[in-house]
Amino acid sequence: MQKVNLRFVQSILMDETQAHPKLPPFVKHYRQRYGLDQDAAIPSPVGSVQAYDLTHLLARAVAQAKSSDHAAIRDALEALPPYVGLMRDYRPAFTPDRHDALDQTLLHLARFDDHGRIVLAD
Incomplete structure (x- = not known):
């Protein structure tokens, strides 16, 4: 049976050579945990990383809003200081006119390696 040469678009690579500087320590801790x-x-690497970032952004917005009111939190999300x-x-993560913190600059052509990890496609 032949192998499928699957390529797909991915927003994050767990490959430490291609990663944002904060990603390798996260991956190390995740693997240990x-x-x-x-x-x-790592099962669902995109979900893990996006959830981590979103949780931190949301926590900062709630702290900045000093409220659990959804409108106050939305306004705080739109006015957050930079976050690494x-x-x-x-x-910024969000603006009044842009409620998506991610864009096309994060997209990569990827594939699965022999261990099932998502890596940059050749």
């Missing part, structure tokens, strides 16, 4: 060896694929996340430096 969940008992994964160095070659094991795992995916990117958010400068």
